Amino acid sequence: MKKSQSIFLVLLLVFGGVSCQQVSTSKSSLSFETLSVNSKQNPKTIESLRPTFSWIVNSNGFNKSQSAYHILVASSEGKLNENDADIWNSGEIKSDNSAFIKYQGKTLEALQRYFWKVKIWDEDSVASSWSDVQTFEMGLMNEVNWGDAKWITLNEDKRISEYRFRDYKTGKMNKPEPVDGFPASYFRKELEIEKEIENAQVYICGLGYYELFLNGEKLGDHVLDPAPSNYDKQAYYVNYDITDDLKSGKNAFGINLGNGFYGQNISWKRDPESDKDLAYGPPTVRCLVKLKYTDGSESDFVTDASWKESTGPIVFNNIYGGDTYDARFEIGDWTTVDYDDSEWGHAKEVLPKIKKISAQQIPPIKKLQEFEPQKIFKGADGEWIVDFGQNIAGWITLNVTEKEGQLIEVITTEALLTDGSDIYPGSTGGGANGMPQLYEYICKGDGLESWEPKFSYHGFRFAKVKGVSTKPDGNMIKAVLVATDIQETGSFTSSDDLLNKMHSISKWTIVDNIHGIPEDCPHREKCGWLGDAHAFCEYALYNYDMYDFYKKYMEDIRTQMRPTKGHNNPELKFPVPTMIAPGKRTSTYAKIDWGVATMYLPWYNYKFYGDDDIVKEYYDDMKGLTDFYLNFKGENGIMQDGMGDWCPPLWDRRKNPSAMECDPIISANAYFYDVLGIMERFAKMNDDSEYEATMKQEKEALKTAFNKEFLVEIPGTNHKWYQSQTATVQALQFGIVPENDIETVVNGLVHDIVDVKGGHHSTGIHGNRYIYTVLSKYGKADLAYDILTTPDFPSQTYVMNSGFTTWPERQFVWEEMEGPTNSLNHPMHTGFATYFYESLGGVQSSTDAPGFKTFTVNPEFPSKITNTKVNVPTPYGTITSDWNFENGTLAMNLTVPFNTKAILILNDKELETLVINGKSFSNAKNEYGLQIGDNSSVIVGSGDYEIVYSKS
Numbered sequence: 001m002k003k004s005q006s007i008f009l010v011l012l013l014v015f016g017g018v019s020c021q022q023v024s025t026s027k028s029s030l031s032f033e034t035l036s037v038n039s040k041q042n043p044k045t046i047e048s049l050r051p052t053f054s055w056i057v058n059s060n061g062f063n064k065s066q067s068a069y070h071i072l073v074a075s076s077e078g079k080l081n082e083n084d085a086d087i088w089n090s091g092e093i094k095s096d097n098s099a100f101i102k103y104q105g106k107t108l109e110a111l112q113r114y115f116w117k118v119k120i121w122d123e124d125s126v127a128s129s130w131s132d133v134q135t136f137e138m139g140l141m142n143e144v145n146w147g148d149a150k151w152i153t154l155n156e157d158k159r160i161s162e163y164r165f166r167d168y169k170t171g172k173m174n175k176p177e178p179v180d181g182f183p184a185s186y187f188r189k190e191l192e193i194e195k196e197i198e199n200a201q202v203y204i205c206g207l208g209y210y211e212l213f214l215n216g217e218k219l220g221d222h223v224l225d226p227a228p229s230n231y232d233k234q235a236y237y238v239n240y241d242i243t244d245d246l247k248s249g250k251n252a253f254g255i256n257l258g259n260g261f262y263g264q265n266i267s268w269k270r271d272p273e274s275d276k277d278l279a280y281g282p283p284t285v286r287c288l289v290k291l292k293y294t295d296g297s298e299s300d301f302v303t304d305a306s307w308k309e310s311t312g313p314i315v316f317n318n319i320y321g322g323d324t325y326d327a328r329f330e331i332g333d334w335t336t337v338d339y340d341d342s343e344w345g346h347a348k349e350v351l352p353k354i355k356k357i358s359a360q361q362i363p364p365i366k367k368l369q370e371f372e373p374q375k376i377f378k379g380a381d382g383e384w385i386v387d388f389g390q391n392i393a394g395w396i397t398l399n400v401t402e403k404e405g406q407l408i409e410v411i412t413t414e415a416l417l418t419d420g421s422d423i424y425p426g427s428t429g430g431g432a433n434g435m436p437q438l439y440e441y442i443c444k445g446d447g448l449e450s451w452e453p454k455f456s457y458h459g460f461r462f463a464k465v466k467g468v469s470t471k472p473d474g475n476m477i478k479a480v481l482v483a484t485d486i487q488e489t490g491s492f493t494s495s496d497d498l499l500n501k502m503h504s505i506s507k508w509t510i511v512d513n514i515h516g517i518p519e520d521c522p523h524r525e526k527c528g529w530l531g532d533a534h535a536f537c538e539y540a541l542y543n544y545d546m547y548d549f550y551k552k553y554m555e556d557i558r559t560q561m562r563p564t565k566g567h568n569n570p571e572l573k574f575p576v577p578t579m580i581a582p583g584k585r586t587s588t589y590a591k592i593d594w595g596v597a598t599m600y601l602p603w604y605n606y607k608f609y610g611d612d613d614i615v616k617e618y619y620d621d622m623k624g625l626t627d628f629y630l631n632f633k634g635e636n637g638i639m640q641d642g643m644g645d646w647c648p649p650l651w652d653r654r655k656n657p658s659a660m661e662c663d664p665i666i667s668a669n670a671y672f673y674d675v676l677g678i679m680e681r682f683a684k685m686n687d688d689s690e691y692e693a694t695m696k697q698e699k700e701a702l703k704t705a706f707n708k709e710f711l712v713e714i715p716g717t718n719h720k721w722y723q724s725q726t727a728t729v730q731a732l733q734f735g736i737v738p739e740n741d742i743e744t745v746v747n748g749l750v751h752d753i754v755d756v757k758g759g760h761h762s763t764g765i766h767g768n769r770y771i772y773t774v775l776s777k778y779g780k781a782d783l784a785y786d787i788l789t790t791p792d793f794p795s796q797t798y799v800m801n802s803g804f805t806t807w808p809e810r811q812f813v814w815e816e817m818e819g820p821t822n823s824l825n826h827p828m829h830t831g832f833a834t835y836f837y838e839s840l841g842g843v844q845s846s847t848d849a850p851g852f853k854t855f856t857v858n859p860e861f862p863s864k865i866t867n868t869k870v871n872v873p874t875p876y877g878t879i880t881s882d883w884n885f886e887n888g889t890l891a892m893n894l895t896v897p898f899n900t901k902a903i904l905i906l907n908d909k910e911l912e913t914l915v916i917n918g919k920s921f922s923n924a925k926n927e928y929g930l931q932i933g934d935n936s937s938v939i940v941g942s943g944d945y946e947i948v949y950s951k952s
Contacts, residue, residue, distance in 0.1 A: 029059050029060040029061060029064075029122075030057050030058070030059050030064075030120065030122060030126075030128035030898075031057065031058045031059075031128070032055055032056070032057055032058075032118075032128070032131045032132070033055075033056040033057060033058050033877065034055065034056045035053075035054070035055045035056075035118065035131055035132075035134050036053075036054045036055070037051050037052070037053055037054075037116070037134070037136040038051050038052055038136075038361070038548075039052075039054065039545075039547045039548065039609075039875075040361075041134075042134055042135050042136065043136050043137070044136075044137040044139070044239055044241075045137065045138070045139035045140075045237075045239045045359035045360075045361075046108075046136050046137065046138050046139060046359075047138070047139045047140075047141055047358055047359050049103075049107065049108055050102050050103050050104070051102075051103050051108075051136065052099075052100040052101060052102055052103070052611065052613070053071055053100075053101045053103065053116070053118065054098065054099040054100055054101070054875055055098055055099075055118060055120075055131065056098075056875070056876060056877045056897070056898075057098065057120065057128075057877075057898045057899065058877075058898065059122070059898045059942065061943065062927075062928045062929065062941060062942065062943035062945075063123070063928055063929035063940075063941030063942060063943065064122055064123060064898050064899070064941065064942045064943070065096055065122065065123045065898070065899045065941065065942065066095075066096050066097075066098050066120050066121065066122065066123075066898075066899045067094065067095075067096065067121045067122060067123055067124075067125060068092050068093060068094045068095060068120065068121040068125075069090070069092075069093055069095060069097075069098065069101070069118055069119070069120045069121075070090055070091060070092050070093065070118065070119050070120075071088065071089075071090040071093075071101070071116065071117075071118045072085040072088070072089055072090075072116060072117055072118070073085060073087040073088040073089075073103070073105055073114055073115070073116045074086055074087055074114070074115050074116070075087055075112070075114065075115075076115065077115045077133055079115075080115045080116070080117060080133060086106075087105045087106050087108075087114060088103065088104065088105025088106065089105075090104070092121075096899060098120070098875075098876065098899050099609075099610055099611070099851060099853075099875035099876060100609070100610060100611040100612075100613070100851075100875070108138055109138060110138050110139065110140055110141035110142065110145050111137075111138055111139070111140065111141075111145065111201075111290070112137070112138050113135055113136075113137045113138075114135065114136055114137070114138075115133055115134070115135055116133075116134050116135070116136070117130050117131045117132070117133050117134060118130070118131050119131065139203075139237075139239065139358075139359040140203055140237070140288075140357075140359070143357070146203075146286070146288055146357075147288060147300050147302060148300065148302050148304065149203075149286050149287060149288040149300070149302035149303055149304075150286065150302065150303055150304040150305070150349045151207075151284045151285070151286045151303070151349065151350050151351065151352055152187060152284065152285060152286070152303045152304065152305070152307055152309070152347035152348065152349055152350070153185070153282050153283065153284040153285075153347065153348050153350050154182075154183060154185035154257075154282065154283075154309055154311070154347070154348070155309055155345045155346060155347060155348040156309075156345055157183045157311060158310065158311045159180070159183050159311050159315050159329075160329075161315040161324075161326040161328070161329055161442070163315055163316070163324050163326050163407070163440060163442055164180045164183075164315040164316050164324070164326075165178040165179065165180050165316070166178070166179055166180070166316055166318070166321055166324070166435060166438070167179075167435075168266055168267075168434045168435060169431070169434060170431060170432065170433070170434045171431040171432065173434075179266050180316060181259060181263065181265060181266050181316060181317070181318055182259050182263040182265060182279070182282045182283060183311050183314075183315070184256065184257065184258045184259075184311070184312065184314035184315075184317050184454075184455065185256075185257045185283065185309060185310075185311065186254070186255075186256055186257075186309065186310045186311065186312045186331065186334060187254065187255040187256075187257070187285070187303070187307045187308065187309050187347055188252060188253065188254045188255075188307065188308050188334055188335065188339065188341060188344075189252075189253055189303075189306065189307040189308065190250050190251065190252050190253070190337060191250070191251045191252075191253065191289070191301050192249065192250055192251075193246055193247065193248055193249060193250075193251060193291075194248075195293040195294070195295060195297070196248075196293060196294040196295075197243060197246055197291060197292070197293060197294070198243075198292045198293055198294045199241075199243050199291075199292040200241070200242045200243045200245075200246050200289065200290070200291050200292070201239060201240070201241055201242070201243075201289070201290045202219070202239065202240040202241075202242055202287065202288070202289050203237050203238075203239055203287070203288045203289075203290070204237060204238055204240075204255075204285065204286070204287040204288075205226065205235055205236065205237035205238075205285065205286045205287075205357050206225065206226060206255075206257060206260075206283070206284075206285045207231055207235060207262045207280065207281075207283055207284045207285065207352055207354070208257055208258055208259050208260040208261075208262040208263050208283030208284070208285075208455075209224050209225060209257070209258045209259070209260040209283075209454070209455045210225060210226075210255055210256065210257050210258070210285055211223075211225075211255070211256045211454060212240065212253075212254070212255055212287070213252075213253065213254035213255070213256070213335035214242060214245050214246070214251065214252070214253055214254075214335070215245070215247065215251055215252055215335070215336060215337065216252070216333060216335050216336040217245075217335075219240045219242065219245070220238075220240055220364075221364075221366055221367075222238065222364035222365065222366060223364075223365050223366060223367060223454070223482060224260070224365040224455070224457065224482065224515065224516075225238055225360075225364060225365065226238055226360050226516070227360055227362060227365075227484075227515075227516025227517070227552065228260065228261040228515075228516050228517055228582060228583065229516075229555070229556060229559070229582050230556065230559040230560060230581075230582040230583070231262050231280045231352075231354060232280060232352075232353045232354055232355065233354075233355045233356065233559040234355065234356050234357075234358065234555055234556075234559050235354055235356070235357050235358075236357070236358055236359065236360035237286075237357055237358070237359060237360065238359075238360050238364070239359065242289070250337040250338070251337065252335055252336050252337045252339065253287075253289075253301075253335075254334060254335030255285055255287065255303075256312075256314075256454065257283045257284075257285050258283060258314070258317045258454060258455030258456075259283055259317055259318060259319065259455060260283070260319060260455065261319055261526075261583060262279070262280050262281070262283055263279050263280070263281070263282055263283045264278045264279050264280075264318075264319065264584070265277065265278065265279035266318055266320075266321070266434065266435065267318065267319075267320045267321070267433040267434050267435055268433055268434070268585045277584075278583075278584040278585060279584075280352070280353070280584070281350075281352055281353075284350055284352050285303065286303055286357075287302065287303040288300060288301075288302050288303075289301035289302070303347070304347075304349060305346055305347055305348065305349045306346070306347075307346070307347040308341040308344035308345070308346060308347070309344060309345050309346065309347040309348075310331060310334075310341070310343075310344045310345065311329075312329060312330065312331045312334070313325050313326050313327055313328075313329045313330045313331070314454065314455070315329065316440075317453075317454070317455040317456060318435060318456060319455070319456050319457075319526065320433045320434070320435050320437075320456070320523075320526070321435035321436070321437070321438060321456070322435075322437060322438045322439045322440070322453065322456045322458065323439060323440075323453040323454060323455055323456050324439075324440040324441075324442075325440070325441050325442070325451055325453075326442040327441070327442060327443055327444035327449060327451070328404065328405065328442060328443075328444050330444065360552075361548045361551070361552065362484065362516065362548045362549050362552045363484055363485040363486055363487070363548075363549075364484070364485060365482060365483060365484050365485070365515055365516065366482070366483075366484075366485045367394070367480050367481070367482055368481045368482065368483055368485065368511075369392075369480070369481040370397075370478050370479070370480055370481075371388040371389065371390060371392065371478060371479040371480070371481070372388075372474040372478060373386045373387065373388060373472065373473065373474055373477065373478075374387050374388060374389035375387040375389075376471065376472055376473065379421065379422040379423065379464060380421045380422045381422065383464050383465065383466050384464070384465045384466075384468070384471060384472050385416075385422070385423060385462060385463070385464050385465075386462065386463045386464075386465060386472055386477055387461065387462055388460075388461055388462070388463070388479040389461070389805075390461060390508065390805050391414055391459065391460070391461040391508070391512065391804070391805045391806040391824060391825055392459070392460065392461070392479060392481045392508075392512055393457055393458070393459050393481065393482060393483055393511075393512040393513065393515070393522035393523075393825070394457055394458070394479060394480045394481045394482035394483070395439070395452060395453045395456070395457055395458060395479075395480055395482060396410055396412070396439060396452070396453075396463055396477055396478065396479055396480070397450070397451070397452040397477065397478045397479075397480060398410070398441055398449075398450065398451045398452070398476065398477055399448060399449070399450050399475055399476055399477075400441070400443065400448075400449055400468060400476060401447060401448050401449070402443040402445065402449075402467070402468065402469060403443065403445045404443060404444055404445025404446075405442060405443065405445065406442070406443040406445070406467055407440060407441075407442050407466075407467050408440070408441045408442075408443065408465070408466065408467040408468060409438060409439070409440055409464075409465075409466040409467055410438070410439040410440075410441075410463050410464070410465055410466075410477075411423065411425065411436065411437065411438055411463065411464040411466075412428075412437045412438075412439070412458045412459075412460035412462070412463050413425045413427070413428055413437070413460055413461070413462050413463075413464070414427045414428060414459060414460055414461055414462070414523070414820075414823075414824040414825065415427055415461070415462070415819055415820045415824060416462060416819070417818060417819045418814070418815060418817060418818060418819055418820075422464075423462050423464050424818070424819030424820065425437070426819050426820070426821045427523075427524075427808075427819070427820055427821060427822055427823055427824045428458070428459060428460070428523040428524055428823075429523060429524025429525070429822075429823070430524075432524050432525070433524060433525070437458040437459075437460065437523060439453060439458075452480065457482050457515065457522065458522070458523055459512065459521060459522035459523035459823075459824075459825050460479070460523070461805065463477065463479070465477060481511070481512075482515075483511050483512065483513075483514050483515060484514040484515055484516060484549070486511070486514055486544040486545060486546060486549065487544060487545045488507070488543055488544055489543070489544060489545050489871075489873035489878075490542045490543045490544070490837070490870070490871055490872055490873050491543075491869075491870065491871045492542075492836045492837060492840075492841060492868070492869070492870050493868070493869050494836070494840060494865055494867060494868045494869075495865055495866045495867040495868070496789075496864065496865055498788070498789050498797055498800070499788070499789075499836065499840075499865075501800055502788070502796050502797075502800065502833060502836075503833060503836055505800065505804070505805060505806060505807060506539065506807065506830040506833040507543060508805060508806050509806040509807045509825060509826065509827045509829070509830050510536060510539070510540055510543070510544070510827045510830055512806060512825050512827075513825065513826075513827045514549070516552075517553060517556060517581075517582065518532065518533040518536070518537075518540075518549075518553060518827070519532075519827075520532045520823070520826060520827075520828065521809065521823035521825050521826055522825055523823065523825070524823055525823075527580045527583065527585060528553065528556060528580055528581050528582060528583070529579060529580055529594065529828075530557065530577065530579060530580070530581060530590050530594040530595060530597035530598070531579070531593060531594035531597065531643060531646065531765070531828065532765075532826070532827065532828035533553065533597050533601065534596065534597035534600040534601060534604075535765045535766075535769060535827075535828040535829075535830075535831040536827045536828060536829075536830045536831045537550070537597075537600065537601060537604045537831075538604055538608075538831070538834045538838075539830050539831055539833050539834040539837075540830075541604060541605075541608040542608075542834065542837045542870075542872060545873065546605075547605070547609055547611075550601050550602075550604070550605045550614070551605070551613075551614055553581075553601065554598075554601055554602065554614060554617075554618055556581045556582040557577045557581045557597070557598055557601075557621075558577075558618065558621050559581075559582065560577045560578055560580075560581035560582055560583075560586070561575040561576060561577050561621065562575075562576060562577075562578065562586075562589070563575065563576075564576035564589050564628065566628065566631035567631050567632045567640070567641070568631050568632065568633065569631060572631065574624050574625065574627060574628035574631070575621060575624045575625065575628075576589045576590060576595065576624075576625060576628050577589075577590045577595060577598060577625070578590055579591070579594050579643075591641055591642055591643035591664075591668065592629050592632070592639060592641045592642050592643075592668040592669075592671060592672050593642050593643050593644070593664070593667055593668040593671050593766065594643050595625060595629070596671050596672065596675045598618070598621065598622055598625050599622050599625070599626070599675045599678050599679060599682075600675070600678075601614075602614045602615050602618055602622065602682075603615075603678045603682075606850055606851075607845050607847060607850050607851075608845060608850075608851065608852070608874075609850075609851050609875055610849075610850040610851020610852075610853055610875060611851070611875075612685060615682055615685055615686075616685070616686060619682055619685075619686045619688075622679065622682065623679070623683075623688075623691065626675070626676070626679050626695075629641065629672060630698065636705055636708075636709055637701055637702060637704070637705030637708075637709075638665060638669055638702075638705055638706070638709055639665075639668065639669055639672055639702075640665065641665070641668060642663075642664035642665045642666075642667060642668025642669070643664055643668070644660050644662070644664035644667065644668075644764070645660055645662040645664070645667050645724075645726045645763065645764035645765065645766040645767055646764045646765045646766070646828065647764045647765060647809055647810055647811060647826075647828075647829070648660050648661065648662075648726075648762055648763055648764035648767075648811065649760075649761075649762055649793070649794040649811040650794075650811065650812065650813075651764065651810075651811070652810075660764065661723075661724045661725070661726075661762055662723075662724035662725075662726040662727050662763075662764070662766070662767065663723070663724070663727075666710050666722060666723065666724070666727045667724075667726055667727055667730060667766045667767075669702065669706055670706070670722075670727060670730035670731060670734060670736065670766075671730070671734075671766070672702065673699060673702050673703060673706060673734055673736055674730075674733075674734040676695050676698050676699040676702060677695070677699055677734075679691075679695045680692055680695035680696050680699060681847075683695055703736055706731075706736055707736065707737075707738060710722045710723060710727060711731075711737075711741070711745075714748050714751060714752075717747075717748070717751055718744065718747075719744050719745075719747045719748035719751050720741060720744045720745050720748050721745060721748030721749060721751075721752065722745075724762070724767075725749060725752055725753065725757075725761060725762050725763050725767055725771065726762075726763045726764065726766050726767025727767075728745060728748060728749045728752075729749065729763065729767045729770045729771045729774050730766065730767065730770065731745065732745060732746065732749070732770075732774045732777075732778065733770040733773070733774050742778075746778045746779075746780070749774075749775075750775075750780060750783060753783065753787065754783070759786055759787065759790060760787060760790070760792070760793075760794060760795065761787050761794070761795070765828045765829060765831060768829065768831065768832045769831035769832060769834065771784070771787070771832070772784040772787070772788065772832060772835040772839065773834065773835045773838055773839050775787075776835070776839040776860040776861070776862075777839070777860060781839070781860055781861055781862040781863075782862045782863055782864075784835070784839075784862065785862035785864060785865070786862075793811075793813050794811040796832070799811075802814045802815070804824060806824060806825040806826075807825070807826055807827070807829035807830060808820060808822065808823065808824040808825070808826060808829075809822040809823040809824070809826035809828075809829070810822045836868075836870070837870050837872065839859075839860045839861070840859060840860075840861050840865060840868045840870075841859065841868055841869075841870030841872070841881050842856075842857050842858045842859035842860065842868075842881060842883075842905075843855060843856070843857055843870055843872045843879055843881050844856050844858075845874075846903070849901075851874060851875050851876075852872065852874035852875070852876065852879060852897075852900060853876065853899075853900055853901075854900065854901045854902075854903065855872075855874075855879065855900065855901075855902055855903070856902070856903045856905055857881055857892075857894060857902050857903065857904050857905065858904075858905035859881070859883055859890070859892075861885070865885070866884060866885050866886065867882075867883065867884045867885070868881075868882075868883060869881070869882040869883075870882075874897060874900070876897040876898060876899050876900045877897030877898060877900075878895070878897065879894075879895060879896065879897060879900075879902075880893065880894065880895035881893075881894055881895075882894075885951060888950055888951060889948060889949070889950055889951065890947075890948070890949055890950075890951040891946070891947070891948045892945075892946070892947040892948070893944070893945070893946055893947075894940070894944070894945045894947055895943075895944050895945075896940055896941065896942045896943055896944075896945070897942060898942045899942065900942060901939055901940065901941055901942075902939070902940045903933055903937050903938070903939055903940075904937060904938040904939075904940060904947070905935075905937050906936045906937060906938060906949065907935075907936055907952060908936050909950065909952045910936070910949045910950060910951065910952060911936040911938065911949075913948075913949045913950040914938065914947070914948075914949045915947070915948040915949065916928065916930070916940075916945055916946070916947055916948075917945060917946050918946070921938070928940070928941070928943065928945075929941050
């Protein structure tokens with residue numbers, strides 16, 4: 001540019017009244033990495049009328065942020081411009097919000113596809129380019145759009161295989177009884193396509209598990225669809241795009257339907273805490289195929305009584321017991337065109353009790369990984385035992401060549417006898433649900449036969465194989481991990497291999513227990529216990545994309561609620577969930593320390609993602625439950641309710657109940673104190689000032705009562721505590737301890753760990769979640785490390801050294817037992833591993849700017865750890881904190897995503913020695929836009945930083 005032109009431009013800007021934004025020649029460094037609607041990229045079957053828009057942006061430089069955005073939504077790509085956008089043109093909105101921006105355009109219509117894009121302006125008002133065009137499609141939205149699709153079920157049970165029966169026996173029964181359950185059903189119908197297809201979509205809802213076939217091929221890679229729910233109140237459908245799968249002329253559709261949790265008329269039926277009949281009814285299915293032709297016409301193809309039905313080779317299926325497949329009763333290529341179904345009957349149309357059907361938003365269950373045998377040996381009875389090396393949830397695959405009618409049995413277990421001589425089935429709990437984990441295959445005898453189950457999954461590491469004539473190998477049998485396909489988005493690694501292994505075991509324990517709900521275990525119960533769910537929620541959120549998952553589970557909790565009488569005032573009734581959600585095996589009303597999941601899950605989801613939808617959606621439910629628990633208040637101001645600090649060392653509620661050293665009332669009230677603060681915040685978010693004031697008052701009153709009742713001096717010392725490690729840890733974590741007592745309480749906790757317990761924890765799931773974080777926060781990081789890594793019982797290292805690859809339910813001395821009882825795969829014990837991210841990695845979201853819009857960075861670590869690296873997923877991008885510690889100096893590589901800020905927690909000495917990107921703090925301050933926060937903390941904008949300071 002010539003000098004005269006530059007002078008002219010400056011004069012124009014100064015005197016011409018033209019904004020810099022309009023004429024800026026600065027080139028934007030902004031580019032869009034991902035764009036999403038309701039946290040999904042180009043999603044289908046959106047059913048919210050006000051979906052949310054988010055984007056992650058890449059930018060060069062430091063301290064970069066958004067100052068405004070402009071969203072366009074149109075009914076066609078051709079209209080997606082500022083003049084023609086016919087659905088929503090937000091205009092330029094001055095805002096730094098780039099996550100979960102609520103749609104505010106015209107009413108969105110069912111089954112319609114919409115196009116959108118966005119552009120933003122940075123902190124200097126420099127505009128980005130428009131993003132690439134994105135889409136989202138609406139689902140069925142309501143019952144009307146299912147059209148003429150009917151629910152169909154099997155008309156006649158024609159199973160004649162002698163293997164259709166299994167033995168059923170719970171611990172309460174004197175002898176087993178034969179049961180067969182509802183049969184697996186097969187449905188088919190052909191469709192003639194006479195015109196050119198423009199678009200074809202399938203919408204299918206199975207009450208029970210289904211598989212859908214078209215022209216001999218299974219559609220999609222889902223298994224065990226759809227996710228379990230309280231089916232009478234909420235069920236889920238799944239959508240498939242089959243535009244490219246349909247062919248001109250005849251097409252054959254097939255549906256295979258199993259019981260799942262819907263047709264559960266066997267297991268738990270004698271459980272005194274359950275409804276007598278745990279089945280919702282025989283499995284049923286509804287399917288709609290919507291066809292659009294290139295000539296503009298449309299038609300529907302639906303399930304109704306014209307579909308043919310039959311039974312087949314799956315002669316038994318139960319979610320707990322397993323599948324039995326009798327290959328002698330195979331029915332040929334029943335999902336192909338021109339199959340002879342003349343011997344089949346017609347499906348029966350039914351009207352199941354169901355209130356609402358919605359599109360399934362959580363990821364589907366899939367086959368995620370195969371495992372080869374690691375060891376194969378003969379057990380004490382001469383049968384083959386296969387060790388797959390990893391405790392998983394899923395099933396086995398078989399490839400066998402045996403004679404016709406040969407029964408092959410595969411018994412899956414988590415463990416061997418302590419002496420290793422045979423499998424030990426005790427931990428999988430067949431005596432609880434009435435059925436051992438068993439797969440049965442009956443050969444047809446015509447060469448190599450391949451099989452895997454369809455309608456059940458088990459928790460196991462070992463398999464005993466009976467009925468084969470040759471030694472099993474990797475060609476004959478494999479194990480398959482089957483779980484909800486939650487995406488791993490976070491990571492942790494450190495200089496300590498023990499901690500890295502604990503992290504791996506913790507992740508395995510979670511993945512094994514995600515099957516549409518957060519389970520307690522993948523075998524004995526498969527139940528969504530509320531206490532377990534909130535115990536591991538934060539750790540799961542650090543590692544996985546759980547945004548939709550916890551929203552779905554909150555719907556399970558809501559639909560599980562029952563009108564329940566108040567404790568102090570039985571005339572009042574409150575909406576209260578049971579201890580388990582969802583399902584008919586309900587247990588009792590949810591005690592405080594389990595029921596607080598109803599408040600904690602929305603809180604954690606909001607804290608990690610920053611989307612307030614979940615808070616506003618469930619506010620009334622949370623408010624009603626809070627009032628219910630307040631109705632337990634005694635004269636001393638303490639809520640007289642609680643379940644207890646589940647599964648501390650050596651605890652057995654029948655044989656050794658005193659091992660739970662924390663009074664259930666104390667731990668429950670500690671949780672409730674924290675929840676009252678959460679509800680105070682939620683009330684403010686919902687403009688409920690009266691309830692906000694009530695919550696503040698109740699919280700202050702409970703703090704006073706809690707300290708008066710439970711804070712005691714430890715005889716013979718100058719220390720105080722709350723009568724157990726768990727309660728003391730909770731009080732410190734939740735801010736219950738009076739300020740002037742914090743030091744003496746911390747010392748009291750240390751005294752019990754070191755002097756009384758010999759350097760060990762005595763906590764169950766409530767205390768173990770926080771003990772390592774609390775010790776680190778209060779300057780006892782070395783003690784936290786020692787508790788974790790001592791090889792002696794009951795440490796996590798002791799458990800690992802005992803050979804477990806997932807965390808067991810109980811804390812027992814395993815070598816003293818015949819075999820490890822109770823579940824060996826219980827995610828409630830993974831909560832402690834949150835410590836790896838929040839203490840060792842040092843990254844936590846601010847609660848004032850949730851979703852990591854602002855986050856703190858404050859590694860608190862033991863002297864034996866010299867390096868930790870964490871990647872933390874956020875709605876704005878991935879935070880990376882990678883630090884090394886040597887000779888008193890901490891060197892950290894820190895990535896702060898665009899449009900976020902990090903707060904480095906430092907003390908005065910650390911601030912004095914702070915060097916950022918090779919520059920002293922005073923020199924770096926202006927260059928990188930750094931700010932001083934409270935107590936010597938430093939506020940850092942986006943960018944990649946090398947941070948060095950002397951750690952004191």
